[in-house]
Amino acid sequence: MNNLITYKSAKELDILSQEKYLIPSLSLMESAARCFYSAIKDKLINSKLTIFVAGSGNNGADSLAVARMAYCDGIKNINIYFVPGHQSKENKVQYDICKALEIPFTDNLDSELIVDGLIGVGFSGELSQEKRNIVDGINKANYIISIDCPSGLKEDGNSYCVKANETITFGYEKVAFYIGSNINYVGKITTLNPSFPLTSISLSDNYRRISYSDINLRKIDDREYKNKKGHVAIVGGSKEYSGAVRLSERAVFKCGAGLVTVFTSPEIYEVVANENLSPIVKKFEDLQSSNSYDSLLIGPGLTDLSGEEVIKLINLFNSKCVVVDAGAIKLLGENCNAISDNSNIIITPHLGEFRALLATLNIDSSNTLTSLIAVSKALKGATIVLKSSITIIYQKGMFYFLNEPNPALGVAGSGDVLAGLIACLKDPIQGVLLHSLAGRSAHERFGFFTCEELIDEVGRIR
Numbered sequence: 192m193n194n195l196i197t198y199k200s201a202k203e204l205d206i207l208s209q210e211k212y213l214i215p216s217l218s219l220m221e222s223a224a225r226c227f228y229s230a231i232k233d234k235l236i237n238s239k240l241t242i243f244v245a246g247s248g249n250n251g252a253d254s255l256a257v258a259r260m261a262y263c264d265g266i267k268n269i270n271i272y273f274v275p276g277h278q279s280k281e282n283k284v285q286y287d288i289c290k291a292l293e294i295p296f297t298d299n300l301d302s303e304l305i306v307d308g309l310i311g312v313g314f315s316g317e318l319s320q321e322k323r324n325i326v327d328g329i330n331k332a333n334y335i336i337s338i339d340c341p342s343g344l345k346e347d348g349n350s351y352c353v354k355a356n357e358t359i360t361f362g363y364e365k366v367a368f369y370i371g372s373n374i375n376y377v378g379k380i381t382t383l384n385p386s387f388p389l390t391s392i393s394l395s396d397n398y399r400r401i402s403y404s405d406i407n408l409r410k411i412d413d414r415e416y417k418n419k420k421g422h423v424a425i426v427g428g429s430k431e432y433s434g435a436v437r438l439s440e441r442a443v444f445k446c447g448a449g450l451v452t453v454f455t456s457p458e459i460y461e462v463v464a465n466e467n468l469s470p471i472v473k474k475f476e477d478l479q480s481s482n483s484y485d486s487l488l489i490g491p492g493l494t495d496l497s498g499e500e501v502i503k504l505i506n507l508f509n510s511k512c513v514v515v516d517a518g519a520i521k522l523l524g525e526n527c528n529a530i531s532d533n534s535n536i537i538i539t540p541h542l543g544e545f546r547a548l549l550a551t552l553n554i555d556s557s558n559t560l561t562s563l564i565a566v567s568k569a570l571k572g573a574t575i576v577l578k579s580s581i582t583i584i585y586q587k588g589m590f591y592f593l594n595e596p597n598p599a600l601g602v603a604g605s606g607d608v609l610a611g612l613i614a615c616l617k618d619p620i621q622g623v624l625l626h627s628l629a630g631r632s633a634h635e636r637f638g639f640f641t642c643e644e645l646i647d648e649v650g651r652i653r
């Protein structure tokens with residue numbers, strides 16, 4: 192798990208390094224520029240002309256410092272494109288050095304390689320038209336390397352910004368990289384530590400990037416009997432969507448559960464009961480107690496229950512893990528007040544379902560992270576798994592991001608499998624990681640795949 196930080200915290204890190212740990216600002220900047228220069232030196236040598244874009248803040252100062260290091264190292268095919276404004280004191284120092292060294296300045300952005308130091312984590316609000324024109328000019332280059340973050344990258348998505356091929360960021364990756372479609376503007380990410388005393392500073396930020404190395408599935412003992420391996424109740428299925436509940440059920444078994452009971456619509460009871468040999472199959476009305484079950488998954492293919500009926504079942508499992516997916520998610524909004532306190536709900540919406548939920552709950556949708564907090568609060572502290580090419584999990588005040596895009600996972604039934612895994616493991620992070628890893632492995636094995644193949648891959652990995 193890696194920390195991610197907001198722009199505000201990145202600035203705090205800078206200030207703490209200077210004020211508490213007495214590292215001079217120019218010394219941090221020198222280290223930042225030095226490690227940045229080492230990382231891009233080969234590209235500078237091989238470029239006919241590199242333009243260093245420098246704004247008037249410390250991001251611009253970094254750009255000036257890197258340009259100076261390259262120049263002093265004998266790389267003369269560089270120009271500086273300086274954007275005047277209210278200059279920080281470090282910027283003034285770096286600017287004066289570049290002028291004294293007579294490094295050429297230009298007002299032309301035509302170049303195959305651009306180092307983008309227009310604005311870093313000091314960015315707020317919107318870019319002026321003048322800055323947008325500069326961003327457009329930068330974006331015409333063949334290759335762009337952004338310092339710390341692409342200039343103009345907003346923390347709430349919807350950015351008008353530099354589209355970098357690479358971003359070399361200082362200290363920690365920034366949360367902004369993983370919001371909305373921002374990742375498309377960041378390019379390859381490298382994280383360098385200039386000399387921030389990272390291990391001495393405890394950040395209050397609640398953002399983590401998760402990866403496959405965080406997979407930590409409960410080991411199933413050799414002698415474990417089916418009752419010990421977990422019993423999952425699944426409520427779902429309708430005449431229109433009879434496959435969803437079956438995919439969830441198979442995913443639960445392949446994930447290691449010993450027992451699954453499916454509660455389904457009377458209309459498809461025969462189909463589900465006859466075509467599936469492993470689960471116990473019952474009708475919706477038969478679910479009267481949570482006693483025999485470890486968790487509940489409600490929603491796959493569900494169309495025939497009312498909001499009141501869904502909430503009643505969720506509340507029945509009040510003290511246990513409840514995963515709410517697909518057809519049940521849309522019923523939550525209008526009935527959220529009826530959800531019991533202290534429930535352990537995990538909802539798994541895709542972006543469309545999440546937007547619909549925001550509309551029903553009358554929550555502002557302009558900032559993904561704040562809207563996740565608001566939805567969780569409205570649903571009595573629910574955990575939210577927001578599914579997209581970057582999955583965001585919001586749980587108990589923490590945000591977890593998984594950035595493992597896989598076009599093959601965007602296939603009918605993929606969400607039913609994920610919901611099944613989370614219900615079986617009773618852990619959204621482990622469920623999301625296992626689903627993603629199985630998707631990657633299935634993609635390598637089959638190319639594009641069906642969910643039956645994905646489920647088999649879950650069994651192999653588990």
Ligand SMILES: NC(=O)C1=CN([C@@H]2O[C@H](COP(=O)(O)OP(=O)(O)OC[C@H]3O[C@@H](n4cnc5c(N)ncnc54)[C@H](O)[C@@H]3O)[C@@H](O)[C@H]2O)[C@H](O)CC1
Pocket residue numbers: 202205215216217219220223246247248249250251253276277279281309310311312313314315316317318319322338339340361385
């Ligand atoms: N020791 C250090 O100082 C280190 C700094 N690093 C680098 O510093 C930047 C952060 O620098 P800061 O001066 O705080 O801010 P920026 O340069 O990112 O931006 C300020 C600059 O941008 C202008 N601005 C802000 N918002 C807008 C807007 N909406 N439209 C137009 N212009 C805007 C503002 O007016 C200022 O001129 C960090 O990213 C690092 O690159 C290193 O971390 C090393 C140590």
